[in-house]
Amino acid sequence: SGYSQKLQQQLGRDSKFILCYAQKEELLLEQMYTDTVVELVNFSNESLGSLDSLACLLDASTGVLNEQGEIIFVFGDAGMGKSMLLQRLQASGSSQLDPGIKFFFHFRCRTLSCFKKSAALCLQDLLFKHYCYPEQDPGEVFAFLLRFPHTALFTFDGLDELHSDFDLSSEPDTSSPWEPAHPLALLASLLSGKLLKGARKLLTARTGVEVPRHLLWKKVLLRGFSPSHLRAYTGRMFPEHAVRQCLLDQLEANPNLCSLCAVPLFCWIIFRCFQHFHDAFESSPQLPDLTVTLTDIFLLVTEVHLNRTQPTSLVQQNTRSQTETLRAGRDTLCSLGRVA
Numbered sequence: 001s002g003y004s005q006k007l008q009q010q011l012g013r014d015s016k017f018i019l020c021y022a023q024k025e026e027l028l029l030e031q032m033y034t035d036t037v038v039e040l041v042n043f044s045n046e047s048l049g050s051l052d053s054l055a056c057l058l059d060a061s062t063g064v065l066n067e068q069g070e071i072i073f074v075f076g077d078a079g080m081g082k083s084m085l086l087q088r089l090q091a092s093g094s095s096q097l098d099p100g101i102k103f104f105f106h107f108r109c110r111t112l113s114c115f116k117k118s119a120a121l122c123l124q125d126l127l128f129k130h131y132c133y134p135e136q137d138p139g140e141v142f143a144f145l146l147r148f149p150h151t152a153l154f155t156f157d158g159l160d161e162l163h164s165d166f167d168l169s170s171e172p173d174t175s176s177p178w179e180p181a182h183p184l185a186l187l188a189s190l191l192s193g194k195l196l197k198g199a200r201k202l203l204t205a206r207t208g209v210e211v212p213r214h215l216l217w218k219k220v221l222l223r224g225f226s227p228s229h230l231r232a233y234t235g236r237m238f239p240e241h242a243v244r245q246c247l248l249d250q251l252e253a254n255p256n257l258c259s260l261c262a263v264p265l266f267c268w269i270i271f272r273c274f275q276h277f278h279d280a281f282e283s284s285p286q287l288p289d290l291t292v293t294l295t296d297i298f299l300l301v302t303e304v305h306l307n308r309t310q311p312t313s314l315v316q317q318n319t320r321s322q323t324e325t326l327r328a329g330r331d332t333l334c335s336l337g338r339v340a
Contacts, residue, residue, distance in 0.1 A: 003134040003141045004102045008093055010132050011104055015090035033088055034233040036081050036264060037223035043213055051220065054089055058098045058153075058200060069217035070193050072202045075209065076222030079265030082204040085222065086155050089202075101200075103145065103152040105131055110161040112183040120180035123195055130183075146177060149198040154190060159205035191215060224262040233264075237271045247274055250292060257294060273297045299326075306332060 017026040018033075038051040040063035048063055056062060057072055074082055089097065090106060105127060115121075121130070124142045128134060134141045145152060162184070174181040174189040177196070181189075189195040191203065192215060203211065225233060231248070238244040251258040261267040274292050277300075281290045303322050306329035326333060 002136060003132075006135065007104055007132055011090040011093070011106070014106075015087045018084070018087070029087060029091055031236065033084060034225070034229055034236060034264075036085075036229055037226050038085075039221045039223060041219045041221045043216075043219070045219070045221065047221075054085070054092060055097050057089075057202065057218070057220065058101075063218045063220075065216055065218060066214065067217075069213075069215050070197070070199065070201055071191055071211060071215050072200065072218045072220065073211050073216055074202065074204045074220045074222065075207055076224075077207050077263070079263045080222040080224050081264045082206075082222060083157050084264070086157050086202070086204060089155065097153070101151060101153045104155075105152065106155045107131070107157070107187075108161075109156050109158045109187070112187055113162045115183050117182070119182055121183055121186065122180050123177040123186055123190075126183060126186055142177075145196065149196040150200075152196060152199040153202065154199060155202045155204075156187065156191070157204050159203055159211075160209045224264060225267060230261055230267065233267060234271070237275075243278060246278075246290065247271070250274075254293075257292075269301065270297060273300050276300060302326070302329075302333070302336075 015029060018029050040048040040051055042048055043065060051057070051063075074085065076082055086106065090104070093104075124138070127145075128138055128142070172181070172185055173192075173194055174185045175194045186195065190199070191201055191211075200217075205211075230251075234244055234247060238247060251261060257270065261270060273296070277290060277292050277296065299322070303325050306325050307320070309329075309332075320328070
């Protein structure tokens, strides 16, 4: 009970803020998270219906493809919010998802591939030393996990971020929880049920990554923002009615911009750019109107990237103009132009 409580506290602390892609800004999850279109699908990725709530991920009455499988596979294109969905699960708490779950372990797959090839850990060390250590009686806690594996939920974010030669079917089997093995071998054995059989595992990856059918319990596809979700997200980002309406009018007038906003990550980028241009417009009354184009957004994103590649100071703000920034990053821009 003490360890379960410690895990919940850690999950709550770790999921409170969203760390943006730029790694420079933290935003409150509760203020930013908006639901997206989430669908249960079959082995051929044909829709079985929408997912009503995150708790339905663990519901055995709907969407189950293989009773013997243990993996809930969540997939979607880049920027669709797979990591955000896991963070929302963390914030919800395992007890709200399923009262029978006492232990929630969250791993980013790319961190497991950071271990040296010679690294060897037993399962207890991976869970306790590299995630959350029990303050009392770790041996008893681990023995409880082995005896009641169905009380544990594992989430593994970003299978596609492992090195390219990783293959679930080619990793050596590790069936002993006490035998040291490479963390990737432990990952493969956990996903296949060789270790802690009965524990539920939730795995995310980008579209195109395949998981062996016999390991799958459910498949879940993230499709991004529907028009109603987009309006809800706009309301969160722009509570002032006039500003919100101005943005919605521009999206309606620009189908290219609007279609990008179906992808939550792109939508966030576009909205932040709009906020930047709106603030600039407010301070410059001589501008006739505020019309944001894809070119404006591209140049602003490029400027932000170039500024963040420069040395920064804790006490001095960057005061370079856009022209100075783009001129200083001329070589990078030329390289980008050649790619285009």
